[in-house]
Amino acid sequence: xIQASGxxxxxxxxxxxxxxxxxxxxxxxxxxxxxxxxxKSTLLxxxxxxxxxxxxxxxxxxxxxxxxxxxxxxxxRQRIGMIHQHFAxxxxxxxxxxVAFPLEVMGVPAAERERRVAELLELVGLDGRGKDRPxxxxxxxxxxxxxARALAGxxxxxxSDEATSALDxxxxxxxxxxxxxxxxELGLTILLITHEMNVVKSVCxxxxxxxxxxxxxxxxxxxxxxxxxxxxTREIFPLPEPGPVGSVTLTFTGDPRQPVVSEVxxxxxxxxxxxxxxxxxxxxxxxxxxxxxxxGADTGAALSYLRECGLIVERAGEAA
Amino acid sequence: xxxEEMLPLLGPATVETALxxxxxxxxxxxxxxxxxxxxxxxxxxxxxPVPALKSGLGFVVNVGRxxxxxxxxxxxxxxxxxxxxxxxxxxxxxxxxxxxxVPFFARLVETALREVxxxxxxxxxxxxxxxxxxxxxxxxxxxxxxxxxxLTVTVVALIGYxxxxxxxxxxxxxDLAVRYGYQRFETLLxxxxxxxxxxxxxxxxxxxxxxxxxxxxx
Numbered sequence: 246x247i248q249a250s251g252x253x254x255x256x257x258x259x260x261x262x263x264x265x266x267x268x269x270x271x272x273x274x275x276x277x278x279x280x281x282x283x284x285k286s287t288l289l290x291x292x293x294x295x296x297x298x299x300x301x302x303x304x305x306x307x308x309x310x311x312x313x314x315x316x317x318x319x320x321x322r323q324r325i326g327m328i329h330q331h332f333a334x335x336x337x338x339x340x341x342x343x344v345a346f347p348l349e350v351m352g353v354p355a356a357e358r359e360r361r362v363a364e365l366l367e368l369v370g371l372d373g374r375g376k377d378r379p380x381x382x383x384x385x386x387x388x389x390x391x392x393a394r395a396l397a398g399x400x401x402x403x404x405s406d407e408a409t410s411a412l413d414x415x416x417x418x419x420x421x422x423x424x425x426x427x428x429x430e431l432g433l434t435i436l437l438i439t440h441e442m443n444v445v446k447s448v449c450x451x452x453x454x455x456x457x458x459x460x461x462x463x464x465x466x467x468x469x470x471x472x473x474x475x476x477x478t479r480e481i482f483p484l485p486e487p488g489p490v491g492s493v494t495l496t497f498t499g500d501p502r503q504p505v506v507s508e509v510x511x512x513x514x515x516x517x518x519x520x521x522x523x524x525x526x527x528x529x530x531x532x533x534x535x536x537x538x539x540x541g542a543d544t545g546a547a548l549s550y551l552r553e554c555g556l557i558v559e560r561a562g563e564a565a
Numbered sequence: 566x567x568x569e570e571m572l573p574l575l576g577p578a579t580v581e582t583a584l585x586x587x588x589x590x591x592x593x594x595x596x597x598x599x600x601x602x603x604x605x606x607x608x609x610x611x612x613x614p615v616p617a618l619k620s621g622l623g624f625v626v627n628v629g630r631x632x633x634x635x636x637x638x639x640x641x642x643x644x645x646x647x648x649x650x651x652x653x654x655x656x657x658x659x660x661x662x663x664x665x666x667v668p669f670f671a672r673l674v675e676t677a678l679r680e681v682x683x684x685x686x687x688x689x690x691x692x693x694x695x696x697x698x699x700x701x702x703x704x705x706x707x708x709x710x711x712x713x714x715x716l717t718v719t720v721v722a723l724i725g726y727x728x729x730x731x732x733x734x735x736x737x738x739x740d741l742a743v744r745y746g747y748q749r750f751e752t753l754l755x756x757x758x759x760x761x762x763x764x765x766x767x768x769x770x771x772x773x774x775x776x777x778x779x780x781x782x783x
Binding site for chain 1: 682684685687688689690691692693694695698702703706707709780781782783
């Protein structure tokens with residue numbers, strides 16, 4: 246749905262994007278995770294060409310945006326929704342007026358606009374608030390207005406620029422739940438940028454981790470979790486890295502209640518002490534990570550058995 | 566001087582001031598608003614950056630603003646004659662008043678438009694709005710309270726300028742103050758003129774503040 250290749254963006258001598266490739270599939274929620282200054286905001290703004298990349302191409306819904314003239318680009322942008330960290334609502338308009346704005350831009354007639362605005366406000370849970378002014382709303386409600394406005398043109402793609410960073414944790418969760426619902430119900434493809442791992446954990450199907458204008462690692466979350474030594478796994482699970490020499494880190498991606506650990510102890514006559522671990526609920530299901538120390542005659546066979554059970558086994562001190 | 570003597574002087578003079586200020590406000594609005602918009606739109610980082618044009622316009626505005634009004638008024642006498650055919654009377658002074666107020670108002674428009682958040686403008690761009698739409702439906706409406714405040718300041722300044730116009734034959738309350746207050750020592754008339762101007766300015770300022778407040782939804 247979104248395909249960016251070889252994106253570079255330079256401001257004078259500063260390189261904000263240093264050869265970025267991004268592939269967002271239709272219907273998924275794709276998170277770009279990074280610290281401020283990593284270039285993720287520039288990347289997002291290159292997707293709808295708010296920033297024109299110095300080099301590279303951006304294709305959204307099969308259309309190469311970098312090749313379009315300004316009129317065609319404006320038309321293409323009407324099919325790409327965007328929500329903003331500080332909501333970017335017009336204070337001169339009511340809530341309904343804000344949602345109607347993109348419809349006016351598209352030239353939708355007044356009666357049709359009114360119907361669509363009512364529909365959109367209901368969709369985001371703000372029915373009846375149309376006549377309010379943005380300043381009368383809470384942060385979460387403002388972002389709901391922003392979402393309704395972004396959806397006005399029935400976009401194929403929604404871009405989210407740190408949409409929950411200005412919100413408290415409870416409101417963040419409710420906005421994320423709304424985005425997830427829109428993703429499922431409308432089949433909306435969402436590309437979001439964030440510096441919060443929590444956002445990625447709760448809603449994303451895929452993720453790209455950015456540092457210094459480059460994508461360090463990207464892919465489906467379920468795959469990255471299964472990749473030994475992945476940056477994502479290390480960031481999600483708060484185990485000290487690397488572990489003590491000889492310790493073993495086990496990653497469970499299946500049913501967390503499988504009693505594999507006690508099985509191993511019984512079968513192979515090894516002693517096992519737990520050094521640390523946790524379980525996280527990710528978009529694809531729960532994932533556990535356990536750091537253990539094994540002692541006994543047959544630790545090698547025990548580890549092979551764990552691998553056979555589908556666990557990912559990493560041994561500290563082994564070549565990474 | 567008695568009230569019976571003063572009223573026939575004060576009435577027409579007030580009307581003359583109102584006409585000078587009223588017409589020049591209208592023309593100032595018509596010329597200064599687009600000029601102020603141009604200063605923002607053509608600026609570096611504006612909707613359509615043409616830095617050379619912005620610098621040129623900025624230079625013209627600064628020239629207009631650096632001349633004291635009384636000097637400007639005299640300096641552009643040939644231009645005034647070209648436009649209205651005469652250089653005396655109330656109508657003739659609408660020209661220098663407008664020329665003096667346009668750069669002043671344009672700078673106030675520029676300041677008001679710069680107050681509009683960059684994120685709001687970008688949001689509109691992301692929606693595919695054209696530049697004209699952004700000016701018409703985002704910049705101007707969002708800046709409206711600031712624009713009203715700027716217009717109020719401009720009208721008050723024009724009342725001040727119009728008094729100077731009075732000394733060169735423009736009529737109005739300034740002319741009255743010079744001829745009767747200064748040249749004939751009519752203290753009572755002077756006091757009445759001062760009070761009248763004070764009341765007019767106070768009323769206009771309060772009206773402007775009230776409208777700006779009504780329109781602001783921050």
